Amino acid sequence: MPSLHLAVAIDRPDTHDAAPYLESALLAEHGALDFVTLHDSFARPGPDALAVAARIAPRTARIGLVPTVTTTHTEPFHVQAAVATLDWVSHGRAGWALDVSATEAEARLFGRRRAAPREELWQEAGDVAEAAALLWDSWEDDAEIRDVATGRFIDRDKLHYADFAGRTFSVRGPSIVPRPPQGHPVRVVDATAPQARETAARYADVALVRAASAERADAARAELRGLAARYGRDPHTLLVFAALDVDLGGGEHAAEPGHGGGPLPTAEGPAYRGGPVDLAELIADWHRAGAVDGFHLTPAEPRRDLERLVNGTVALLQHRGLFRTFYPGSTLREHLGLARPVNRYAALTGESA
Amino acid sequence: MTQRPKQIHLAAHFPGVNSTTVWSDPASGSHIDFSSFASLARTAERGLFDFFFLAEGLRLREHKGRIHDLDVVGRPESLTVLSALAAVTERLGLAGTVNATFNEPFELARRFAALDHLSAGRAAWNVVTTSDAFTGENFRRGGYLDRADRYTRAAEFLTTARELWDSWTPDGRPQPFAHHGRHFSVEGEFTAPRSPQGHPVVIQAGDSPEGREFAASAADVIFTRHGTPEAGRAFYADVKGRLAKYGRSADDLKIMPGVTFVLGDTAAEAQEKATEIRRKQVSPQNAILALEQVWGVDLSAYDPDGPLPDIDPDPDSELVQGRVKIGDPFAVAAKWRALSEAKGLSIRQTVIETTARQSFIGTPDRVAADLTEFVRTDAADGFILVPHLTPGGLDDFVDRVVPLLQERGAYRTAYEGTTLRSHLGLREPVWKG
Numbered sequence: 001m002p003s004l005h006l007a008v009a010i011d012r013p014d015t016h017d018a019a020p021y022l023e024s025a026l027l028a029e030h031g032a033l034d035f036v037t038l039h040d041s042f043a044r045p046g047p048d049a050l051a052v053a054a055r056i057a058p059r060t061a062r063i064g065l066v067p068t069v070t071t072t073h074t075e076p077f078h079v080q081a082a083v084a085t086l087d088w089v090s091h092g093r094a095g096w097a098l099d100v101s102a103t104e105a106e107a108r109l110f111g112r113r114r115a116a117p118r119e120e121l122w123q124e125a126g127d128v129a130e131a132a133a134l135l136w137d138s139w140e141d142d143a144e145i146r147d148v149a150t151g152r153f154i155d156r157d158k159l160h161y162a163d164f165a166g167r168t169f170s171v172r173g174p175s176i177v178p179r180p181p182q183g184h185p186v187r188v189v190d191a192t193a194p195q196a197r198e199t200a201a202r203y204a205d206v207a208l209v210r211a212a213s214a215e216r217a218d219a220a221r222a223e224l225r226g227l228a229a230r231y232g233r234d235p236h237t238l239l240v241f242a243a244l245d246v247d248l249g250g251g252e253h254a255a256e257p258g259h260g261g262g263p264l265p266t267a268e269g270p271a272y273r274g275g276p277v278d279l280a281e282l283i284a285d286w287h288r289a290g291a292v293d294g295f296h297l298t299p300a301e302p303r304r305d306l307e308r309l310v311n312g313t314v315a316l317l318q319h320r321g322l323f324r325t326f327y328p329g330s331t332l333r334e335h336l337g338l339a340r341p342v343n344r345y346a347a348l349t350g351e352s353a
Numbered sequence: 354m355t356q357r358p359k360q361i362h363l364a365a366h367f368p369g370v371n372s373t374t375v376w377s378d379p380a381s382g383s384h385i386d387f388s389s390f391a392s393l394a395r396t397a398e399r400g401l402f403d404f405f406f407l408a409e410g411l412r413l414r415e416h417k418g419r420i421h422d423l424d425v426v427g428r429p430e431s432l433t434v435l436s437a438l439a440a441v442t443e444r445l446g447l448a449g450t451v452n453a454t455f456n457e458p459f460e461l462a463r464r465f466a467a468l469d470h471l472s473a474g475r476a477a478w479n480v481v482t483t484s485d486a487f488t489g490e491n492f493r494r495g496g497y498l499d500r501a502d503r504y505t506r507a508a509e510f511l512t513t514a515r516e517l518w519d520s521w522t523p524d525g526r527p528q529p530f531a532h533h534g535r536h537f538s539v540e541g542e543f544t545a546p547r548s549p550q551g552h553p554v555v556i557q558a559g560d561s562p563e564g565r566e567f568a569a570s571a572a573d574v575i576f577t578r579h580g581t582p583e584a585g586r587a588f589y590a591d592v593k594g595r596l597a598k599y600g601r602s603a604d605d606l607k608i609m610p611g612v613t614f615v616l617g618d619t620a621a622e623a624q625e626k627a628t629e630i631r632r633k634q635v636s637p638q639n640a641i642l643a644l645e646q647v648w649g650v651d652l653s654a655y656d657p658d659g660p661l662p663d664i665d666p667d668p669d670s671e672l673v674q675g676r677v678k679i680g681d682p683f684a685v686a687a688k689w690r691a692l693s694e695a696k697g698l699s700i701r702q703t704v705i706e707t708t709a710r711q712s713f714i715g716t717p718d719r720v721a722a723d724l725t726e727f728v729r730t731d732a733a734d735g736f737i738l739v740p741h742l743t744p745g746g747l748d749d750f751v752d753r754v755v756p757l758l759q760e761r762g763a764y765r766t767a768y769e770g771t772t773l774r775s776h777l778g779l780r781e782p783v784w785k786g
Contacts, residue, residue, distance in 0.1 A: 017473075018439070047471070048463055051432065051464060054436035059440050075494075077492055084430070085430040109459045111539040111540075146376055148377045152638075156420040171490075173491070176410040176412070177430060178385050
């Protein structure tokens with residue numbers, strides 16, 4: 001059976017200090033989870049997620065750090081540099097949850113452009129992902145040579161112009177930041193909305209789908225992997241996680257009679273309400289059925305539910321041998337079993353040599 | 354009653370992508386790995402420095418249409434590094450250079466607010482501007498600003514950012530903001546409460562009359578470069594004299610030149626080390642490159658140990674991209690030729706002689722005395738030290754010079770407050786909600 005992956009949201013509405021985020025990340029790391037996510041949006045109060053991820057990076061050791069960075073009003077060059085830098089400061093634990101800003105209210109915060117349909121914004125998000133990948137490759141890994149004899153710090157033949165031209169922006173490159181430790185930090189896309197699916201299939205390393213049953217999750221994964229194959233990807237390099245809101249308050253078992261451990265559909269998506277033990281059953285069942293590669297869980301009550309999740313659900317999964325008890329690797333790609341991408345320019349040089 | 358001498362402010366500049374850094378030295382570490390930043394920042398904090406300063410790059414420099422390869426190239430993104438440094442330091446201010454031309458006020462105000470919150474009040478923003486289309490090729494905006502608009506946009510950018518920082522009430526309630534000006538038309542609700550410093554500290558670098566005026570009207574710290582005490586005093590008097598018309602006092606703006614230093618056990622040893630460092634900074638290749646940056650023409654056929662070329666510079670040259678031009682090329686070339694002829698200097702010796710920053714060279718005692726005198730006579734309020742090595746380049750200064758400054762009573766023996774504003778003796782901005 002393929003490895004089970006687990007990720008958790010550590011969002012704390014209205015908290016701008018680092019301490020609560022760090023506490024949550026350390027707890028998730030204690031449970032050997034693959035990564036934590038930090039949601040972000042310009043539309044509601046909350047700190048800059050990437051800054052929070054960077055702030056907690058030196059105080060954590062293994063856990064992946066995946067902040068949301070939106071692509072609609074930001075500069076792609078800055079975004080890729082910041083994500084690459086998060087990878088440097090965390091020694092290869094950075095991810096990037098791509099998202100779009102679709103409202104007129106968000107557009108007015110910037111005053112540069114009007115709100116656009118989600119389809120267009122997700123296409124643009126794909127362009128940003130493409131440009132970022134080109135820029136991450138724009139330095140070959142061994143570009144710094146420090147050759148005293150010739151006085152050269154870098155071998156400029158190992159730096160490359162990205163020359164990306166999309167429909168809404170262009171970037172010349174190379175990046176200002178040398179290629180990050182993971183080559184490409186891990187890209188995460190919530191593919192629940194149909195408009196996001198093409199971009200997820202094409203660019204995501206991890207796609208999230210909000211599904212109320214194992215069958216639906218399985219169907220969503222099949223669709224995404226089919227699309228990925230059409231884009232020339234090996235579909236198995238696209239991991240699909242079921243995204244669930246979880247409310248673990250109450251006793252050890254499902255709080256609601258007749259709930260049976262399955263998530264309930266709500267206006268915000270499928271929500272699990274019950275005890276940590278039943279959640280472990282659900283995760284084990286869906287994983288055993290081969291429906292998903294992992295789960296992304298969003299606690300209803302950040303502190304309480306994360307504690308119950310790690311010390312209850314995760315501990316039980318570990319006890320049954322379904323989830324790791326330690327990190328065998330050090331980078332987020334290693335946790336996820338994803339290879340470090342080959343640099344496209346180095347690959348070209350290699351072919352021509 | 355003896356009065357306490359004027360207190361010196363110190364900051365550290367992470368050596369960046371220019372020929373200051375001697376990357377060929379075996380003690381020169383990575384310019385990218387976080388450990389280098391953490392190590393230098395911790396040394397600065399051990400030395401009770403006010404802040405740690407990072408420069409910014411938005412496009413790799415080019416020379417003759419190719420990426421410049423002789424100096425350190427590449428660096429991580431400043432605000433992300435500073436957020437991480439907030440985790441490994443306690444008191445040190447964290448200053449990032451971020452361009453006002455290729456950013457938007459809402460996003461940048463938000464990022465600096467986050468840094469101020471996450472560091473418990475230690476954030477500073479060095480506001481810079483760009484006018485060149487070369488840099489613009491990396492951005493949605495492209496290159497579109499002429500020189501005159503650089504500062505009007507930067508000033509309006511800063512005004513807008515301050516409106517956003519003030520948009521929450523001091524007791525933590527968001528209020529809508531609206532700014533409709535020449536460069537920005539934005540409205541909505543800011544995402545962060547007022548940060549621990551009220552507003553992050555604002556640093557400005559620039560020596561033009563527009564730059565001085567902008568600093569006098571809006572900055573908390575001005576980062577300068579003046580070679581002599583006389584030039585420093587003239588600049589100091591000029592800039593401080595501009596403050597009154599903005600309702601500000603002399604203490605509201607700190608003047609901090611970027612300086613280098615070389616220490617030795619004797620004056621002769623320090624001088625010898627300084628000469629050696631300069632020769633490493635200006636390699637034969639770098640000497641020709643520096644010359645080409647002034648002349649704007651290919652001078653690769655010239656011998657770096659030979660005389661300067663007698664051909665004229667090309668003032669319209671685009672040979673150099675992404676670097677601030679030194680000035681009128683004819684005037685600079687004439688000055689360099691005159692120096693070379695008067696002293697009988699080769700190309701390389703001329704470049705060594707003309708491109709040095711203000712440096713303090715000598716025994717720790719001498720350097721401590723010179724720094725104290727510089728500040729006592731109002732040539733500066735303090736210094737931004739630019740070591741030539743990372744990450745160990747500040748060790749000697751902190752271990753040997755700081756104690757002497759403290760003995761003279763010219764430097765703090767402990768941090769008195771926790772925020773950067775408190776280190777700099779700056780008032781918290783009044784809330785203008």
